[in-house]
Amino acid sequence: MELLPIVQSFVLHFGEMGSRWGINRTVGQIYALLYVSPEPLCADQIVEALGVSRSNVSMGLRELQGWNLVLLKHLPDDRRDFFTTPDDVWQILRTLAEERKKREIDPTMTVLREILMQRPASETEQYAQSRMSDMYGLIEQLTNWYDDVKKLETDRLATLLALGAKVTRLLETKDKIVSFGKGRKSRRHEGEIE
Amino acid sequence: MELLPIVQSFVLHFGEMGSRWGINRTVGQIYALLYVSPEPLCADQIVEALGVSRSNVSMGLRELQGWNLVLLKHLPDDRRDFFTTPDDVWQILRTLAEERKKREIDPTMTVLREILMQRPASETEQYAQSRMSDMYGLIEQLTNWYDDVKKLETDRLATLLALGAKVTRLLETKDKIVSFGKGRKSRRHEGEIE
DNA sequence: CTGTAATTTCAGAAATTACTGAAAATTCAG
DNA sequence: CTGAATTTTCAGTAATTTCTGAAATTACAG
Numbered sequence: 001m002e003l004l005p006i007v008q009s010f011v012l013h014f015g016e017m018g019s020r021w022g023i024n025r026t027v028g029q030i031y032a033l034l035y036v037s038p039e040p041l042c043a044d045q046i047v048e049a050l051g052v053s054r055s056n057v058s059m060g061l062r063e064l065q066g067w068n069l070v071l072l073k074h075l076p077d078d079r080r081d082f083f084t085t086p087d088d089v090w091q092i093l094r095t096l097a098e099e100r101k102k103r104e105i106d107p108t109m110t111v112l113r114e115i116l117m118q119r120p121a122s123e124t125e126q127y128a129q130s131r132m133s134d135m136y137g138l139i140e141q142l143t144n145w146y147d148d149v150k151k152l153e154t155d156r157l158a159t160l161l162a163l164g165a166k167v168t169r170l171l172e173t174k175d176k177i178v179s180f181g182k183g184r185k186s187r188r189h190e191g192e193i194e
Numbered sequence: 195m196e197l198l199p200i201v202q203s204f205v206l207h208f209g210e211m212g213s214r215w216g217i218n219r220t221v222g223q224i225y226a227l228l229y230v231s232p233e234p235l236c237a238d239q240i241v242e243a244l245g246v247s248r249s250n251v252s253m254g255l256r257e258l259q260g261w262n263l264v265l266l267k268h269l270p271d272d273r274r275d276f277f278t279t280p281d282d283v284w285q286i287l288r289t290l291a292e293e294r295k296k297r298e299i300d301p302t303m304t305v306l307r308e309i310l311m312q313r314p315a316s317e318t319e320q321y322a323q324s325r326m327s328d329m330y331g332l333i334e335q336l337t338n339w340y341d342d343v344k345k346l347e348t349d350r351l352a353t354l355l356a357l358g359a360k361v362t363r364l365l366e367t368k369d370k371i372v373s374f375g376k377g378r379k380s381r382r383h384e385g386e387i388e
Numbered sequence: 389c390t391g392t393a394a395t396t397t398c399a400g401a402a403a404t405t406a407c408t409g410a411a412a413a414t415t416c417a418g
Numbered sequence: 419c420t421g422a423a424t425t426t427t428c429a430g431t432a433a434t435t436t437c438t439g440a441a442a443t444t445a446c447a448g
Contacts, residue, residue, distance in 0.1 A: 043395075
């Protein structure tokens, strides 16, 4: 692997962390490399940089495309495929969240829904269902929040994050302000405080 | 594996999903089983329920304890260890977030910090650093938000989630309300909107 | 078409990770 | 102490995942 030292440590770290996520070393390394490269890279450049086989790079890129984490580019008068990552890290975050939800959350929700449809045949099954229902409710709340928040443009999302828990404090003072919220219709949302 | 049908599908699903997370099948199954069991279980009961070896269960329980996801209980006049999961799903969520942060985020931040201390020796390294700095900034904002929010009790957290993106709309109206925020000191927080 | 460059596929090899059974260690009652 | 009950450790094996090289496919210029 012939890489600038700074890039190398980053790439190696992503390779190692890959396993703590669900991705393998090579995929992690490819992503890291593309992420810090000023120009799009073609497969052979990645092969050379990482010292892995051409076919491995091909499979890695394919996986990253499946995650929507890399972009395919073409240079004029060049038949090769070049790859980059999106520039906006917030967009990357959104993509990542979306894909992880799709792979890790949605299937579980489907299973839970199916199980919860069934009639419990015993005390124990009934208890099990109530636990699953708790889990279902929790995830549902989280994904509702996520659906709500994911549409926000970057600057608004940043604002929301910057506020953090201060929002709840802010809400406490709400009541003290006479005309607050006047003219808004539909105050009926789950968990809305009154 | 001798399990009630409802429990069985849940346990099997968690086993499969385990691989998409960073945990193995057995660990996923053990957790699922404990989660839906009305009473704490001892290792041998888990062995029987899941049909895996005693030593495998021992290692699985050990890993779950490392994640703080199971509780060890003792029954009077019984030397065996019994295990459960915490009741409160919100608490489970908090634990999970905490542990994942520890394992997946913190090491990356350390690496990024170290790399960003170094002097770039070329244009390319400089670009790489600026990308890493973007990533660092993003994660920092997210973890600041997380640190802020994680202390909230369950009901408040639920409130915050229920509000979701509506908070930003709420903030827009803020300016229109004359006395809002009066008497509060220190309005100086990163990203605070004015 | 034909030939070449680029990419993908895939069977098997290599590496990693998970699991088991036997042995060792721990715990505790008597 | 002794010894039975319980848990842990660990070397070896099984299972799974990752990676490679060779062959197949695709894409396209001439």
